[in-house]
Amino acid sequence: MKNIKMIFMLGTNIAAPGFVLNATPDQKFSLSELKGKNVILAFYPADWSPVCGDQMSLYNEMHRYFGKYNAEILGISVDGKWCHAAFREARNLHFTLLADFEPKGEVAKKYGVYNDKEGRSERALFVLDDEGIIRWSYLSPVGINPGADGILDALEMITQKNSHGQIKTSG
């Protein structure tokens, strides 16, 4: 019988798997560095494909809005660190792009958003709260830029929840 591999994307209210990946050619980045902050993980298929470019360009403009929610965005694809460096420079991107390069797609696999057949990550978004719990996730059709409205809704929800318990001021 053929072994059919299904993608099971991580759901919500589960601790986000940790990881350490290259953020620049000579710098490693660990998810745990962002403890105490809300985090947006944007998995995307590839650096130079046109839709991703638009998606990353949009997030590049969103710093201020994410900052309002004490949130930081990380882009993740299987592209290598030098590829990311060139892409960031060409698009003038100001946020971190992580290279899920070796072993290829390991982090994407942990989050259940790796596409074995194509050898790349799906286009997927995860919003983590300041304790590293996944509060929202979204798998986008690969050719469609998911925009940022879902992310902002999720951040709004997290912020409201926090302020119901004890007041946590953001950013």
Place this chain on the structure above:
Amino acid sequence: MAKLKPPVSSQDHIQGNPRSPVVLVEYGDFQCPHCGAAYPIVKQIQKKFKSQLAFIFRHFPLSEAHPYAQIAAVAAEAASNQGQFWEMHDLIYENQESLSLETLILLAQSLKLDMKVFQKDMKNPRLLEKVEADFESGVVSGVNGTPSFYINGAKFNGSYDYESLSEAIDYFISQHAVNKG
């Protein structure tokens, strides 16, 4: 998701009657070549549908990608303060390829704006705030690139060529007629 927030109001730049059967909203960036390509198409659409269509433009400058997008948006707001938003909007798109600060000033001069007031308005933080408020409304409305169009409050995900837009608007007009009849 992907509903226009906030809805069209008197704060918006509107061509036509906001109570027309079809209200078309564009989120646009003055330096975005795709918006430049959409500009004459929207004109054709307006010509075709006349009073059945109202057109609204909201700013969505991708300033990191397009260095003059935001200042061009502010220039359009500055022209708006002298009652010439749409004239400036049109001129910017018609001169998109040579967009620069100097170009914006030349365009303002060619509209015979009061240049003293215009220059002062260009530095007015309230105009920038207006542009940023448009941008923020775009983000929460699900704008994922420029141009993004909304027809009667719902995001239009089709392509923005003349036929597709025209077809979509025809559909809304026919719905409007059904609801009325």
